[in-house]
Amino acid sequence: MEVKARAPGKIILAGEHAVVHGSTAVAAAIDLYTYVTLRLLPLQSGENDDKLTLQLKDMALEFSWSMARLKELMNYTNIPCPSTPSSCSSQSLKSIAVLVEEQNIPEAKIWLSSGISTFLWLYAHIIGFKPATVVVTSELPYGSGLGSSAALSVALSAVLLAASNAVSLDETRDGWSVPDKTSFDLLNRWAFEGEKIIHGKPSGIDNTVSTYGNMIKFRSGELTRLQSNIPLRMLITNTRVGRNTKALVAGVSERALRHPEAMASVFNAVDSISKELAAIIQSDEKGESSSIAEKEEKIEELIEMNQGLLQSMGVSHASIETVLRTTLKYKLASKLTGAGGGGCVLTLLPTHVSGKMVDKVVEELESNGLQCFTASIGGSGVQICAREPN
Template sequence: MEVRARAPGKIILAGEHAVVHGSAAVAAAIDLYTSSSLHLLPAGEGGGSGGGAVELDLLDSGLTFSWPCSHLRGALGECCKAEAPRPCTPDELATIAKLLEEHEIPEAKIWLSAGLSAFLYLYASILGCRTAKVVVSSDLPMGAGLGSSAAFCVSISGALLTAAGMVGAGGGSRGEGWELFEKDDLELVNRWAFQGEKIIHGKPSGIDNSISTFGSMIRFKKGDLTNLKSWNPVKMLITDTRVGRNTKALVAGVSERASRHPDVMSSVFHAVNSISEELSSIVELAAEDEIAITSKEEKLAELMEMNQGLLQCMGVSHASIETVLRTTLKYNLVSKLTGAGGGGCVLTLIPTLLSKLVLEKVTAELESHGFRCFKVEVGGPGLQVCRG
């Protein structure tokens, strides 16, 4: 049996950082995916000491890991085939860490350890210790604020739950080979993926895995999520500055600035909230002709521009981000950072009437700075599965 699953990355259209201080934010899925292929094997195949093994092939990193099923069963027996999603205990995490010590992970890729830990926990909890080969690849740059870890956890959880017969029994809706699950199935996948995200990030908000699972757009504020329906295609150019950043330090920096200037920063956060609320309303408007679409896009661009100005007020911009802003402005395009800032990725709204030549020129100029660009459509489907 083979199951393939893919889950999208995400962007923050408005509200990052301010959301921590009670403002609304808007996030959306993008058509860049992390894909997982799960191939269940007969018990004696796949290596191991006569009882098979679980093999994980990370194509983008060029690394392959394998654990004998008997070894996993002995180490993770308590969490095998859990009845419902639950957090990984400290003892289980310690056991998983010992399993990872059996493999020499290159120092430059030691950050993979958290993802490997999430994989082993999800695999044992959902599928037990059955012999299988799992192959993972991704369109998403790692650690750039596009939800790569959530997409990993969602695609893995979706493949495992499908193979275990726990989701997809109703068939869902099908199209071009990919299957879209019903809401109840997606909610189960999301709960499991959240457990994986907790292993990777400690205390995630749950927003990234929710967007990756359900897709589309959401408005979120103080823990409440509202689904948004975008009636017109929204396209963005994502520029990965390739500049790493410390998210925790950036979040802490905004909080420190708020403590030094409480009245000013309260006004900033209030303004960001207003931007997120207005943007939510605009994306749900149906524009039926070229004039209406252009008007809608101009309003979105203005809100993005204002949001970027407020993010600069918060102190989370960066020289690389400013380079992207200056470059796109030369072509009358509006950009804003997405996520934590301090580097990472920048969004540029692509108007419907923008010529292909102009887009090629701005992309080439951005890439001449050593950046990496992706053209994406915003607000598409979430988890999709294909069974063979």
């Protein structure tokens, strides 16, 4: 049996950093995906012949474990229970760390360890100890703030649950099926457990957006799913500059301690921007193109204001400023997305902007060594394609 799933990345449209201080944030799915394919294999003559193989196609890396070794270290007495998500204990994490270390991951790719740990834990607890090959490919740049780890956790959970017959599928379009509501919820809970292995204490924003798609509003731990009624297209520019999210968050908190009143005003302003943006996106007027243009103009202004407030928090970067200056020449509004200090920058592409102009902007940005994508905002969440062998 072969099962394939895809899960989208995400962007923060408004509210990053301020959300840590009680403000509202808005996040959305983008139509750039991580794909995971699972091929369950027939049992061989003995456990040492039966293997679990993980192929990371984009990096030309392959990892393999014998069933005997997995059973030895991962407590074979546990029976898989796909319908009941559970957390990875510290003891299990230590055992998995040994399995990962044995793979001799190249030093330059050692950051993959947490994702591989998530894979092993989800596999053992949803599928059990069955030989298989799992192939991962992604359209998302890693570690750039576009939710690549959550997309991996969601897509992995989807293929494993589908192979365990633990999900029910609704409509099918272009070969991809959408899980029903109960299955969505189960998938999201498993993906959140996977995210905990990677990030320790994730907010749940990334996996929720990747699972359900569209958009969410988030404040003080409460997630509200939004329905977008306006098509939005973004240019996403990857500065290729790595950043330390924890240090950037700490820096904003320290600035808030030094300037409590001023920073409280900044956070309140961001809260207002996020709420207004959510209201515009959800408004369901069946307008003419003029009303869409008016909404886009308002969104552009909100993007510019949000970026100015992020700069006042101290989380911009020279690479981000390069993108801002370049897009401003073409009268396009941009803001950083995620932690800042590098990472990715969003640029709204209003409906009146021609493809020729977008090509010019991309050419100029890429001449500075930056990486560009165009993406539609607020699209589908996780989807599954299952087929029997020929």
